[in-house]
Amino acid sequence: MILAKQYWALMRVNLAGLPARLGLVCTVVIGVTCAVGVLVSMLALGVGARQEAMGNASPKRAILTSIDAPSPAQSNITQDSVSLIRGLPGIARNARGEPIVVFQVSVFVQARNRTDHRQIGFPLIGMTPGLADYQPELRITAGRMFNAGLHELIASEKCAAQYTDFGVGDKRHIRGSEWRVVGNFDLRSTQCLLFGDADTILSAFGRTTYNQANLMLQSPAQFDAVSRALKANPALHLKVQHEAEVFAQDNAQLNGILNFVAYFVGSIMALAATIGAANSLYAIVDSRRRELAILRAVGFKSTPIIASFLSESILLAVPGALIGALIARLGFNGLLATPFGASFHMAVTPSLALLGLLWALAMGLIGGLLPAVRAARVPVTAAMRAA
Helix, strand or coil: CHHHHHHHHHHHHHHHCHHHHHHHHHHHHHHHHHHHHHHHHHHHHHHHHHHHHHCCCCCCEEEEEECCCCCHHHCCECHHHHHHHHCCCCECECCCCCECEEEEEEEEEEEEECCCCCEEEEEEEEECCCHHHHCCCCEEEEECCCCCCCCEEEEEHHHHHHECCCCCCCEEEECCEEEEEEEEEECCCCCCCEEEEHHHHHHHCCCCCECEEEEEECCHHHHHHHHHHHHHCCCCCEEEEEHHHHHHHHHHHHHHHHHHHHHHHHHHHHHHHHHHHHHHHHHHHHHCHHHHHHHHHCCCCHHHHHHHHHHHHHHHHHHHHHHHHHHHHHHHCCCEECHHHCCEECCCCHHHHHHHHHHHHHHHHHHHHHHHHHHHCCCCHHHHHHC
16 A cells, blocks of 8 residues: 555656656657557558458358469369369359359469559459359449450459550450450459450460359358368369458468568667667656655655656657557558559558557557666665755
8 A cells, every 4th residue: 555655646746747858758759659650550551451352352252272272373173173163052143043153264464554664464364254243343334344255355443544555445465366455344442453254365375274263152151061062072172262261361471571561660660769768768767866866765665666667658658659640540541552563552440559559558668667677776875965
């Protein structure tokens, strides 16, 4: 009880003296603000990339790939498996009574950026008939859907805006043949997407296998029925995954890079802010050296002195965390970013703001620990010299 009373008495004294130490207080707050603002802003890249990747995922969609394939791009599904896959249980059917199964193959093509005229590679996605049934959110904004068996493409509005020759009527030279862009579409995505007929693309690129099979399920509960059917059929060496799971795997490498950069730069900023906070708190201790010695002389224990200085350090970190998160939110939330050729909107979420707050509290705790211990060790003789 005595220690608690001493602690609260010291906290009142510490807080009352903040206006007299305004310069040192601002140093701590500004340092924490910069560290938290940088960390939250850079982590917003990874969150934005993840939200972009997961934005169109549906629990009613599932993806089949070969069992031993580490990623869909390295998967192979033979055309002999097509009829077996279409006969799996739990698959939804379209208005014509056909199972909604779309086989997909991805190849890479080149495009030229409109602004700097650089060549960039991205996937051309081949789809068998049924794309509109599998992705009903796809909306043709100009032209029409591509026809099976023809050298026709549809490009997302992002492609048409960012790269040359992706508007309706434009022609692309791919694998020695001329392909016509017959439509533009919107899929609620900032990525450049390009679709064509899968079998035509297989023929043009000299390939015979699809990469994956995309299924529309009758309901999310039918996922287990598809999984059991695959395990029971030895002719199908395939595995099934939720669409969201595949999207997350595809995005894992980019997220890993973005998070590493964010924490690396954020740690450097946090170290600088922590050192700055420690120096400021050391200065506060030195300026109150006689006062602390007197408190020791009249019976104040070391424990409440250490606790009060740590509490002050942590409290000073809180406004820095809130300001840093607010700056990140106002300045970067929704901002279009294009790192490593990807394109997405940054997202400053409440969870990132909470992480920034915890980051700041850790800086306050670490930065205030040594100055707090020093404050508790001020010799009582200093009070006698002061007198």
